[in-house]
Amino acid sequence: MINFQYYLYKSIGNRVRFYRKNILGQAQADFIEMLKGEGLFMDRQRLSLIENGRSIEGKNPYLLSETQIDLFQKIFKTSRTKLLFGEYEERMRLIKLILLSLLMNGVSNTKTNQQWHPFFVDPIEDESEFIRTSMLNLTNQSLKEEATTVFIGHNRAKTKKIVARISDYLHEEYPFFFNKTNRRDYQLLASEYEQEFEKSSNLFLKLLFGNLDYSMDFFDSLLNLSQQLDEYKQAPTQLLLNRGQYGDLAIGWLEIRFPLFIKAFNEVWERHGKRFCDFFQSQLFDCRTEHFSSNNVMKDLTSDYVHSLLTSEEFISLLEELLTIDEYTEETMIGHNYARNLMQTTINENLKDDRIYSKDIYDEDKYFYDVRQLNYLVKQSNKLNAKQSRHALFACNYVEIKKVNE
Known part of the structure; x- marks a missing residue:
């Protein structure tokens, strides 16, 4: 489970301390006196617990009471959303961290x-x-x-x-x-492994395949592993069904593929960041849905609630919609076509490369091989020596392929 509550309490505590010291310029004793003047009695121990992001049963089980939230908003001259979740940039950063934790899903x-x-x-x-x-x-x-x-x-x-x-x-x-x-x-x-996260985790992973370089590199590694290690043998099928953990493979074990992962992740954020922001704004940051109590919003801002968000039909539907959009968008569809082609080829036992020379007709084996070669050509298209590259195609044996005048 994503440890949202632990993170939230720590970040709120840091924010309260920052407001007190840097905005108001007050020591704890002076701040406590100010609160007292506003009708809120709090000793130094209770304030220290809040600023350290620590909740203790019987004292401050949800870190802040509704009364404290309202008064802090007034004193710090800020909004509830900013007090609890920070400025806009910090909220966007939190969404990225949640998505990354979801993608990794506790893989060790x-x-x-x-x-x-x-x-x-x-x-x-x-x-x-x-x-x-x-x-x-x-x-x-x-x-x-x-x-x-x-x-x-x-x-x-x-x-x-x-x-x-x-x-x-x-x-x-x-x-x-x-x-x-x-x-x-x-x-x-960071989340421990959650089986319930597998679907949303793998749907988000598939969004990264819109980057052709990343898609090709990821599947080259996945197929090599599936051929060499028993535990990866069913990985292509599992990935198709949105099952399993692929976080370590996704980041390339922080080695050669890691910069490709970063580029692919940043591109997903550029394309769909606003949609993710809108979702979390309405479902989390606004604190206005039917999930939140009017008596104490902190009671409902839990790790369990964020878990329910990331496994909800609304979030799954959002990921599926974004994936469908990318699969039919010019800038990203080739990467997704490559991913689909590789999964089709490896999942179907009748479409393996060791059989492509065994038939005299232009069948599915040879078609999928040619598609992969054309994807490699697209990958090389921006290189200076692209026109000198050679790609053998089975189609040349069955039809006359002519040059198209540029």
């Missing part, structure tokens, strides 16, 4: 037995792993070569310098995914 690293996180490795936590993954996933060739030299040569003298340079580069190129605050808050939210 089999080597460390810890959950995978869709963020660059923190160099402070593991400097060596930071350099190793940078050696694999950097798109800046110069930095990539330097990281490789330092990692292979174990050159401690140059380590600090290259770590600083890589950090600056990642911060500029991938500000959301190389961000200590985002990484920390994701860890507060």
Whole structure:
């Protein structure tokens, strides 16, 4: 379950402390006196609990009472939504973190037995792993070569310098995914595995396939795994049915495919971010639906409620609608066509590459092979040597293919 309640209480506590110290410029004692003047009696221990995001049964079981929310709104001159969820940018950030947690769905690293996180490795936590993954996933060739030299040569003298340079580069190129605050808050939210999340998790994953490069790379890895490891043998079929966990594969184990994942995720957000924002605004941030009590909204702002949102028919329908739109949109349909082609080919036992030479007719085997080759051509279309690339097509053996005048 996504630990929404834990995250929410911590963020509200930080916000109350920020308002008190930075907006009002008051110490706790002065703030308590102000509250007293407004008719709200609170001791320092209770205020500290709130500011630390801690709820204790019998004292503040839901962190804030309705009376406290109303008074804090008045004193801080802010709205209920901003007090509970932050400014617009912070609410958008929360939606992204929830979507990422949903996508990962608690998948664990089999080597460390810890959950995978869709963020660059923190160099402070593991400097060596930071350099190793940078050696694999950097798109800046110069930095990539330097990281490789330092990692292979174990050159401690140059380590600090290259770590600083890589950090600056990642911060500029991938500000959301190389961000200590985002990484920390994701860890507060991160979900344990939930079978009920599988459908929405995999529907969101499929939205990423609108990026052709990502789609091709993802399925190349998935098919290789399905042929080599028993636990992945049924993965294409399971993915088609929106079953299973693919978060580690989705982020490329933070290695070569990770920048592709970031690009695909950002493109999904650019296309559909407003739709996700509208959904969470109406179902969560407004606190006005039939799910919320008028007596104490905090009582209903729980992890269970967010769980129900992410597994609701409304959210599933939204994901399915966005996926359908992408499948028929010019910019994204080729990536989805490739994904569909690969799943059709591998799921149907009669459409395997080891049979494509066994028939004399232009059958489904050869058709699917040709489609894949044409997708590779599209991928290469922006490269300088695209016209020099060679793609063998079975169709050439059955029909006369003529050049079209440009």
